[in-house]
Amino acid sequence: MAVKALSEYNFPAADTQDKFHGNQLLYVGWDDHLMFCAPFAYCLPPSTPFSELVEKHLPHSFGPHPDWAKVDVARIVWLKSGKPFVPDFNKTLAEQGLRHKDVLRMQTPGLNGNGTCS
Amino acid sequence: MSTVFIAFQTNEDTRPIVESILADNPHAVLDEQPAMVKINAEGQLVIKRESIEERIGRSFDLQELQINLITLSGNIDEDDDQFTLAWKN
Amino acid sequence: MDMKANKKKLGLKEKYAHMTRGLDWETTYQPMDKVFPQATFEGIKIHDWEKWEDPFRLTMDAYWKYQAEKERKLYAVLDAFAQNNGHLGITDARYLNAVKLFLTGISPLEYVAHRGFAAAGRNFPGVGPRVACLMQSIDEIRHAQTQIHALSNYNKFYEGFHAGAAHQIERIWYLSVPKSFFDDAFSAGPFEWMIAIGFSFEYVLTNLLFVPFMSGAAYNGDMATVTFGFSAQSDEARHMTLGLECIKFMLEQDPDNLPIVQKWIDKWAWRGIRVLTLVGMMMDYMLPKRVMSWKEAWEIYFEQNGGALFNDLAKYGIKVPDCITQCTVDKEHISHQAWCTFYQYAHASAFHTWLPNAEEMDWLSAKYPNTFDKYYRPRYEQWREMADKGERFYNNTLPMLCQVCQIPMVFTEPDDPTKICYRESDYQGEKYHTCSDGCKHIFDDEPEKYIQAWLPVHQIYMGNCWPEGTDPTAEGFDPMAKVLEWYHIENGKDNLDYEGSGDQANFAAWRGAATQNT
Secondary structure: OOOOOOOOOOOOOOOOHHHHOOOEEEEEEEOOOOOOOOOEEEEEOOOOEHHHHHHHHHHHHHOOOOOHHHOOHHHOEEEEOOEEEOOOOOOEOOOOOOOOOEEEEEEOOOOOOOOOOO | OOEEEEEEEOOOOOHHHHHHHHHHOOOOEEEEEOOEEEEEEEOEEEEEHHHHHHHHOOOOOHHHHHHHEEEEEOEEEEOOOEEEEEOOO | OOOOOOOOOOOHHHHHHHHHOOOOOOOOOOOHHHHOOOOOOOOOOOOOHHHOOOOOOOOHHHHHHHHHHHHHHHHHHHHHHHHOOHHHHOOOHHHHHHHHHHHHHOHHHHHHHHHHHHHHHHHOOOHHHHHHHHHHHHHHHHHHHHHHHHHHHHHOOOOOOOOOOOOHHHOOHHHHHHHHHHHHHHOOOHHHHHHHHHHHHHHHHHHHHHHHHHHHHHHOOOHHHHHHHHHHHHHHHHHHHHHHHHHHHHHHHOOOHHHHHHHHHHHHHHHHHHHOHHHHHHHHHHOOOOOOOHHHHHHHHHHHHHHHHHHHHHHHOOOOOOOHHHHHHHOOOHHHHHHHHHHHOHHHOOOOEOOOOHHHHHHHHHHOOOOHHHHHHHHHHHHHHHHHOOOOOOOOOOEOEOOOOOOEOOOEEOOEEEEEOOEEEEEOOEEEEEOOHHHHHHHHHOHHHHOOOOOHHHHHHHOOOOOOOOOOOOOOOOHHHHHHHHHOOOOOOOOOEOOOOHHHHHHHHHHHHHHOOO
């Protein structure tokens, strides 16, 4: 269905990548760790290596959780838009096809806030 | 049968109104909450001008109800003599 | 002996007929469809506007008379409140954080409602609804004004009231939720506005907002809020009746209107319920003395009362909104999910938060036997432990937001409260994320509209949320400090924990001074 309007209804999207000063948005959530109420939104250059995301940005956000210290990053199970995704840590976000506003989910089997999912 | 309700502020203006409603609608149930009095009734609730006038000793316009009204539920039918709330199903 | 002249007064029905009919005319030098350009484009067919009936049969003269009476009552109480240090009569200054949320999140909506009903009144070709919309438009601006006026008394003593109702609604992340809700309705046509605000919000949901809130204010000794609340609420019964009348009128006028009206009911019930997440949190967490839980209020006002309403509308072919199944699950979760969100983003909020104490957690367990102990108590206990170690948890990264309701993606899957609910859509090569099937459905139905959403997190990343003249390349630039400055949140005063706040210290000191002579 299209919007019913008095005249032609055609307006630009508010959040296209060109508005982020050379960066792209990437969302990352950590399953079974609801102490973080929602997935995070990162604004990063497409040239960011995946290893930098995992070693710098994610620890900054998820570090306060006691489970984070126990995470073996090499064994994280990743989902992209809900489907299995195998990242190459040496490639950049752009090189492995992560596009503006893509969403990643991390699963860390065995780690779930001591069974509380908090 | 569905429940209709009407709620008023708890004050001296509404005390005789609530008394009238309870007298005229034996099936109605009173629910007193902080600062508010709610009257629930199965199906229908009737508010009669004459009953209120008997209690307050002056003439009463049913539209005065609006001053202290908080909320209501049901289809309204209002004329000079009575104000009715009903779900017709 | 004088003859007593018996001047017969008009009956209510006659008076209403005389004062709401025959007041307009057929235009001659412009065609009617140019005068009322918004009357048909939404697809709603109206054949006879004369069939419109206001069950209250309120005419303008009676309206002015009763509204004046309400104002006199209100201002008598406000004067007494100001003269007698009414602010010290509340249960605890912690309570005022609910009032801050009301002032910044709800009062501005009253103002938009004023504009929206003025526009709807202008655009309906029928006189009956025009008169009713005019009254509601005046009511709504009265609500905005009396709320701001009443709460200005608190601004003399407490933090977080200084930005009032006008500034923050355009800026703060969580206030974009109610703002975008009303923008969505106001940018639709007049009939959709009436279903969105007049019916779904006023009839189905307003009881959940005002009745428990005002009763809660009374229970917590807040005379100022109770008084404006009840003064406003006395108008709401009329608004609810207008919403119900409007929907019946549309459905009776033409059978083709049914699918359009049903679609709007489905959409606006869900949109409204998402906004009310904030109210759920207020009831369960922010009132020191609680009247009833969010779940109980939901059961009384939505399930029972809404059920009666939809039974009544069934004769027109209207069905209960699709979202009801999801809502039945959500009623046991959303208030907790919302409070957890504000607790961890308290540094970016214009009010204080706190962890529920042991007695409050027991109350929550009793009210939410299926969910609280299992899913939420462990979270609060973990945060308590962290706070006791001096590591009070503040989330340091911006959250992902829903494209439609604009709430952070905090809601969980309908069948699994341990998993965040992710939904996404592709439109014109761009990804859009939503928090639920309800919001995704709304997005997919009118993507052209929602791709324009002003999402606070994205706007911060674009650099649009700093004071004018900010140089983000300057040495030591702190983006979040600049965002707070732009929000008009005074860091360390308006935000963070209630424990240790200026409000807490002042309230204790003033109350002490009120009962002692030293």
